[in-house]
Amino acid sequence: MKKEGTGPSRRNLLQGAGLGAITLATGLAGGFALRASAVNGAADGHAGHGSARGVPRAPWDRAAALAEPQIRRSENGALATELRAAYAYKDLGGYRLSLRTYEGGIPGPTLRVKPGDTLRIRLINDLPPNPDSMPDDMTLPHQFNSTNFHFHGGHVRPDALSDNVFRVMAPGESYDIEIAIPADHTAGTCWYHPHKHGSVDVQLTSGMAGALIVEGDFEDIPEIRDAREQVLMLNEVLFDHRGAIETYDTLWPEGVPRFLSVNGQREPVIRLRPGEVRRWRIIHAGHENNLNVALQDHVLNVIAYDGLRRPDMARAKAVLMAPGQRADVLLQAGKPGTYWLQAIANDQGYPSPTGPLAKVIVEGDPVEMTLPATLGGKAPFATISAEEVTNRRELPLSTIEPEFPxxxxxxxxxxxxxxxxxDPGRVDHRVKLGAVEEWKIINExxxxxxxxIHTNPFQLVALNDGPVAPDWRDTVIVPRKGSVTIRSRFLDFTGRxxxxxxxxxxxxxxxxxxxxxxDAS
Ligand SMILES: [Cu+2]
Known part of the structure; x- marks a missing residue:
């Protein structure tokens, strides 16, 4: 039975009680509610070791520069590559972890393609056999060693060997993926990760994710074209007493060590010269929490959300990012000094995780660079008017929680x-090819x-029934006890x-x- 929203939800209890612990990192013992975030990365970096008894320690180089994932770039219209899913040992933030990875790295390699390219991946699933059989209830996590591949942000065929999340890639086998990227595909920051229902959460939390960049955006803006760019892949690192994730209980309840990471590192160092303009492609690859990203004493100038170019720069003291979202930001380094890139306080119905992400050191001779005066006012797609809409739907989101306590x-x-x-056997929404739909997503x-939603991005129309400026996304926060209204064109691809x-x-x-x-024609 659905519990009414007046009572404290589990998350409220856990995270609410854990708030003090996030800040103070006192390692409070005792009640269940206090365990959850007691080890959440405090700025001093000393949090949580006590709870990880049994995990081998590993050296943690606090001066390590931010690692750039290996880059694999398309040539002559194609990127053909292998991605091997396998366990790897990873020294991360003072722990020696054994996690599922792509190519032994966290994150996986950065794939760089262009509109019109074909992306061919041989996915080798070198994970061991699944110890469990399929559950009767498909809404229970299962078979953590089966996987597949999703191109998040890809406007590509969702079926056959393309961006088909219904494929099951069993351990011990190899699979071909072939994705034709349309010549008119938007350029920007996308990413890839497994999307096999039942194992995606465990695999994503392990760090199985990588940047997938469609090149060619902002070539008309020299200030952006000339800026050095870096991928910043954010994650929440968590693991059990063995330094692994082998049961879903490691993710829920949340009694295990956890801290924030960037490109598989805890508090890496990013160096800039005073005045330098740099582009960060920030990807939130974490599995369950929003992160409110800010750099001390600096402005983050957002030039794209979800890989979709903005008409104008949005100047922000903090960029609130939900799991799955991307934000491309331009940063201009200020005076010499050390500044923390960090997740700052945010209320998502419970406190979002806070803590350090990276140490930004501004040093050396100043450079003369400038931020662009304008992004040119171009939107990625024509705005969808109310008249263009051919159908409307409402999608309530709700949770059945256990009774209190x-x-x-x-x-x-x-x-x-x-x-x-x-239900993998049920189609919930049938949409005519060519339809333009308005959906109200309601969070109860x-x-x-x-x-x-996969395959087609959408335009934001309203937030809590109040109009918002047209803005294109593929992932959006639906606020608690609120709603988001979106419009989308279903023009190019049939299939599920x-x-x-x-x-x-x-x-x-x-x-x-x-x-x-x-296709109804
Ligand atoms: Cu949710």
Missing amino acids: PGANYQEFTFQICRQSF DTSDHVFH FVLHCHMMNHEELGMMQIVEVF
């Missing part, structure tokens, strides 16, 4: 869209959800794909639907 076990929670949990819960909450624990426990675009 809340249980600690993930099995007690059910996440739903349109009052139903995910007391904490935020994150709406993401999914929409889901990008808090992947919610997705894994049922908050996903299947959309089928069909």
Whole structure:
């Protein structure tokens, strides 16, 4: 039975009680509620070691420069590459972890393609056999060693060997993926990660994700073209007493060590010269929490959200990012000094994680660079007017929670869209090819959800029923007890794909639907 929103949700209790612990890192013992975030990365970096008893320590180089993932670039219209999914040992933030990876790295290699290219990947699943059989209930996490591949942000075929998240790539086998990127594809920051229902949350949390950059944006703006760029892939690192993630209980309840990472490093160092303009492609690859990203004493100038170019720069003291979202920002370094890039306080119905992400050191001779005066006012797509809309839908998001006092076990929670949990055998929305639809996504819960739909991006129309400036995204926060209204064109691709909450624990426990675009002609 659905509990009304007046009572404290499990997350409220956990995170609310954990807030002090996040800040003070006192390692409070005792009640269940206090365990959750007691080890969340405090700025002094000393948090949490006590809870990780049993995990081998590893040296933590606090002066390590931010590592750039290996780059694999297309040539002559194609990028053909291998991605091997396998366990690897990883020394991260003072722990020696054994995690599922792409190519032994966290994150995986950065794939760089151009509009019109073909992306060919041989995915070798070198993970060991699944110890468990398929569950009767598909909304329970399962078979963590089966995987597949999703191109998040890709406007590409969702079927066959393309961006097909219904494929199951079993351990011990190899699979070909072939994605034709349309010549008119938007250029920008996308990413890839597994999307196999049942194992995606565990694999993503392990660090199986990489940047997938469609090149060619902002070539008309010299200030951006000439700026050095860096991928910043954000994650929340968590693991069990063995330094691994082998059961879903490691992710829920949240009693295990956790801290924030950038490109698989804890508090790496980023160096800039005074006055230098740099482009950061920030990708939130974490699995369940928003991160409110800020750099001390600096402005973040957002030039694209979700890889979709903005008409104008948005100057921000902090950029609130949900799991799955990307923000391309221009940063101009200020006076010499040390500044923390960090996740600062945010309320998502419970306190979002806070703590250091990277140490930014501004030093050396100043350089003369400037921020662009304008981005040119171009939107990635023509605005969808109300007259263009051919159909409307409402999608309520809701959670069935255990009665108070809340249980600690993930099995007690059910996440739903349109009052139903995910069923891989059911199509939830049939959309005519060529349709232009307006959807109102309604969050009935007391904490935020994150709406993401594959294949086609959407235009924001309203937030909590109030109009907003047209803005294109593929992932958006749906505020608690609130709503987001979006419009989208379903023009180019038929076939089945999914929409889901990008808090992947919610997705894994049922908050996903299947959309089928069909050709009615
Ligand atoms: Cu959610």
